[in-house]
Amino acid sequence: QLELHESGPGLVKLSETLSLTCTVSGDSISSTRFYWAWIRQPPGKGLEYIGTMSSGGSSFFNPSLKSRVTLSVDTTKNQFSLRLYSVTAADTAVYFCARQHYSTSWEIDYWGLGTLVTVSS
Amino acid sequence: SYELTQPPSVSVSPGQTASITCSGDELGNKYVSWYQQKPGQSPLLVIYQDALRPSGIPERFSGSNSGNTATLTISGTHTMDEADYYCQAWDSSAAVFGGGTKLTVL
Numbered sequence: 001q002l003e004l005h006e007s008g009p010g011l012v013k014l015s016e017t018l019s020l021t022c023t024v025s026g027d028s029i030s031s032t033r034f035y036w037a038w039i040r041q042p043p044g045k046g047l048e049y050i051g052t053m054s055s056g057g058s059s060f061f062n063p064s065l066k067s068r069v070t071l072s073v074d075t076t077k078n079q080f081s082l083r084l085y086s087v088t089a090a091d092t093a094v095y096f097c098a099r100q101h102y103s104t105s106w107e108i109d110y111w112g113l114g115t116l117v118t119v120s121s
Numbered sequence: 122s123y124e125l126t127q128p129p130s131v132s133v134s135p136g137q138t139a140s141i142t143c144s145g146d147e148l149g150n151k152y153v154s155w156y157q158q159k160p161g162q163s164p165l166l167v168i169y170q171d172a173l174r175p176s177g178i179p180e181r182f183s184g185s186n187s188g189n190t191a192t193l194t195i196s197g198t199h200t201m202d203e204a205d206y207y208c209q210a211w212d213s214s215a216a217v218f219g220g221g222t223k224l225t226v227l
Binding site: 037039046047048049052060061062063064096100101104105106107108109111112113114 | 122152153154156158163164165166169170171175205207209211213214215216217218219220221
């Protein structure tokens, strides 16, 4: 059974960098069938796509966040990571990591439990 | 940028059929997925490739997509189906989510 688990600081200061890691168990992150994604959800609001990355280095981003986002994959640890720079209060959200099918439909079939990150001044 | 529009809320009586729409420009030319999210939980994939159900999703969940509108249909709605539902498509190498629809079963 695939499991994804987000980890990282729950509190980030204004203008600093948000860093999260997702640890994958039950499947290899090197699989060519899947990509690995980050999605966030501000409190009480809807889902917002951040970006997707393959173990081979291909990546896709939400255009509105692309300039502030870096994605990376560590196949030796079966982990992938998100860095979001210059955070503001609007970046306060639950951040989910997820598995995304490399297919014509790009559906997301497994999600982590999510981790709340609060941006503070 | 591409946008998907959903009604903020839909109400249905138990046992009746609920329909949740998702609208976007030429959406019928793209594949749509649907996710169910209950309070405090992660989203759950309930429909992918417009109309396919993942293993373990009840048959009462179905989907369609044509023209500018995709529709998630829940037949014989159960009280346990009360949740937020999100549509999602892939456009210009990025995922796009609809704003979400709160389904109330009462």
